[in-house]
Amino acid sequence: MAVQRISTRNARFQQFQTLLTNRTKRGRAREFLVQGVRPVTMAVEHGWTIRSLLYDASRPLSRWAEELMRGVSTERIAMAPELLSELSEKTEGAPEVLAVVEMAPDDLSRITVDEDFLGLVFDRPTQPGNIGSIVRSADAFGARGLVVTGHAADPYDPKAVRATTGSFFALPVVRTPSHREVAQWLDGERERGRPVVVVGTDEHGECDAAEFDLTRPVLLVIGNETAGLSAAWRERCDHVISIPMTGSASSLNASNAASIVLYEARRQRLAKERGQHL
Numbered sequence: 001m002a003v004q005r006i007s008t009r010n011a012r013f014q015q016f017q018t019l020l021t022n023r024t025k026r027g028r029a030r031e032f033l034v035q036g037v038r039p040v041t042m043a044v045e046h047g048w049t050i051r052s053l054l055y056d057a058s059r060p061l062s063r064w065a066e067e068l069m070r071g072v073s074t075e076r077i078a079m080a081p082e083l084l085s086e087l088s089e090k091t092e093g094a095p096e097v098l099a100v101v102e103m104a105p106d107d108l109s110r111i112t113v114d115e116d117f118l119g120l121v122f123d124r125p126t127q128p129g130n131i132g133s134i135v136r137s138a139d140a141f142g143a144r145g146l147v148v149t150g151h152a153a154d155p156y157d158p159k160a161v162r163a164t165t166g167s168f169f170a171l172p173v174v175r176t177p178s179h180r181e182v183a184q185w186l187d188g189e190r191e192r193g194r195p196v197v198v199v200g201t202d203e204h205g206e207c208d209a210a211e212f213d214l215t216r217p218v219l220l221v222i223g224n225e226t227a228g229l230s231a232a233w234r235e236r237c238d239h240v241i242s243i244p245m246t247g248s249a250s251s252l253n254a255s256n257a258a259s260i261v262l263y264e265a266r267r268q269r270l271a272k273e274r275g276q277h278l
Contacts (some may be wrong), residue, residue, distance in 0.1 A: 132163020
């Protein structure tokens with residue numbers, strides 16, 4: 001396969017640069033930049049479409065990079081190390097390989113709803129890093145997917161993708177304009193016999209997370225980092241639970257709160273499997 005070479009900040013390099021910084025152009029191109037050995041490997045393993053592989057033209061490839069190049073049939077671009085380093089956003093040293101990956105469709109049917117369903121909604125998040133952290137926790141604790149609703153930070157922002165340490169490619173992440181699309185999707189699932197319970201998280205919840213049965217099909221809703229649950233989501237929730245806290249902290253970081261409730265759901269489900277008390 002022919003290799004393109006880029007040694008100056010030409011138009012093609014600038015196109016890659018916009019994938020880092022310009023959400024609108026990223027969305028228009030339907031592609032994003034993936035940095036790091038594990039995330040690139042996970043993207044390939046989970047069948048994402050790799051549009052380009054960018055690699056350091058100045059040094060021999062490692063065994064990992066050689067296998068990647070052999071295994072993925074796509075455009076290859078040999079790039080000057082200083083340019084590759086810019087795209088990696090690393091302060092020291094160029095990475096070996098970066099990947100340009102095609103975005104997945106924002107289709108809620110990508111999220112599997114079954115009798116063990118555990119899913120999350122993150123409503124209007126403002127921090128890409130929080131999205132990434134929640135994706136990582138959701139993957140670790142057995143969730144089926146994450147829905148990002150409303151006017152929100154972009155899950156395809158490099159900060160978000162990096163924070164997932166590769167879990168972004170294993171867990172469906174779907175964006176919707178509002179809560180309405182999620183409500184319609186849930187109504188359809190309920191008609192098909194999946195009685196999903198919508199559970200919000202808030203400091204003024206009706207009970208502690210540990211006291212609520214999280215072993216049934218559950219969609220957890222995490223509110224905006226500053227404002228919490230919106231009125232629309234609060235109305236849509238069947239229940240609202242809280243995390244007991246002591247000390248002077250008034251609230252938890254959104255990704256921390258999500259991780260705690262996800263862990264509690266996982267703990268309860270394992271206990272049920274083992275026939276233990278929740």
